[in-house]
Amino acid sequence: MPLLNHVGITVSILERSIDFYTRLGLQPPPPDWVFTIEGDWLSRLVAEDDAVIRVAFLPMGEGAVLELLEYRQPQGEQSNSRPNRDVGAMHVALNVDDIDAVYADLKDSLAFNSEPQTVATGPWAGNRVAYLSDPDGTPVELVMDVS
Structure with a gap:
């Protein structure tokens, strides 16, 4: 059975999103876990010419991370206008005590x-x-297991 490796969310402003998710209780990314990636391999991987992405990995325990991606090139548009019902939309669920x-x-x-x-x-x-939304409108669910 596959195990969760990471969840990736495209964001508009990396630092703002890091602040949001750390306020919810995630650990801040270690300094070497905030970096820029680019190159032909990346452009092929994401199917975007000349891709340049700033990335932050926020540890989530059990080896999983929340990956925040700020596309520097090409820049995208915010398009999750109905994130709770559009096909293909997603949300992130975080356990809280x-x-x-x-x-x-x-x-x-x-x-x-x-x-x-x-x-x-x-x-x-x-x-x-x-439920609440992150700064870019991505739904975030907080879950408290009472069992």
């Missing part, structure tokens, strides 16, 4: 969709969750 405390600490400075909710059905019934 106390969702109500995280919400109380951040609700005045970050835009949550609502206060934490209790999952009503399915295998996660009883867990507590909250």
Whole structure:
């Protein structure tokens, strides 16, 4: 069975996104985990001519990382106008120990969709969750396992 290696999110301003995700509890990237990549190999990999990308890896435990990518060249457009329903849209779910405390600490400075909710059905019934968006509109789900 494959194990999660990383989740990559394209962002518009790398430092702003690093700040956002570290405020949610992720560890800041070590200095050598923020870098620029470019070259023919990268352009072939991402199918973009003359690609130049600033990258940050934020450790997530168990060897997984959150990879933030700021395309310097070519620059893209923000297009996730309906990220909760557009086909191909994604979200990142992060486990937290106390969702109500995280919400109380951040609700005045970050835009949550609502206060934490209790999952009503399915295998996660009883867990507590909250949604908010990162600075570029990517949905982020906070999850507190109550089992």
